[in-house]
Amino acid sequence: MTTLVRPLTPEEVVALVNDWGTSPRQVGDRSGRPQPTSSYPRTAPAVATAVADRIHAVFAATEPAEQARLVTAMLDEAAPRVLMTVADGRAVAAWSVSAPGDSLLAAAALALCEHLTAHPHRLGVCADRQCADVYVDASPAGRRRFCSLTCQNRARVAAFRERRRTAGDS
Numbered sequence: 001m002t003t004l005v006r007p008l009t010p011e012e013v014v015a016l017v018n019d020w021g022t023s024p025r026q027v028g029d030r031s032g033r034p035q036p037t038s039s040y041p042r043t044a045p046a047v048a049t050a051v052a053d054r055i056h057a058v059f060a061a062t063e064p065a066e067q068a069r070l071v072t073a074m075l076d077e078a079a080p081r082v083l084m085t086v087a088d089g090r091a092v093a094a095w096s097v098s099a100p101g102d103s104l105l106a107a108a109a110l111a112l113c114e115h116l117t118a119h120p121h122r123l124g125v126c127a128d129r130q131c132a133d134v135y136v137d138a139s140p141a142g143r144r145r146f147c148s149l150t151c152q153n154r155a156r157v158a159a160f161r162e163r164r165r166t167a168g169d170s
């Protein structure tokens, strides 16, 4: 038996991690919020969180070798296979897994593999101290450090207060 797997989009990867990941929920204080419905509705919450935590580690890794090792471990475990199927009367390539429970891990691993290959150094974790959300850096310069403008502004205000406090001490 095979289950077809659709690789996630980068936006879906980010949403999965920030909605279900342990550290985004704890650091961002989202623990009280209801869990969202993911694009894989039949996935158990525990599985979504486990996959989200593994993806978070890839975003947090700064070395390409570490990212490659983590994604390879995900691919090894989910073991997606390429096959051919028919869509709109045409033969197309598709991915499948043997165990339906591995489909989310496979979908995430395939997405990370593709994105890291095409866009190295573009994944990150928010630099704000009160946030552990991840982001995909699509800025032209590639210097993004925060998940959102909210976090960027909060960090800026905190840095300003810190400077003023230090200046007042001296």
Ligand SMILES: [Zn+2]
Pocket: 126, 127, 128, 131, 132, 133, 146, 147, 148, 151
């Ligand atoms: Zn943030």
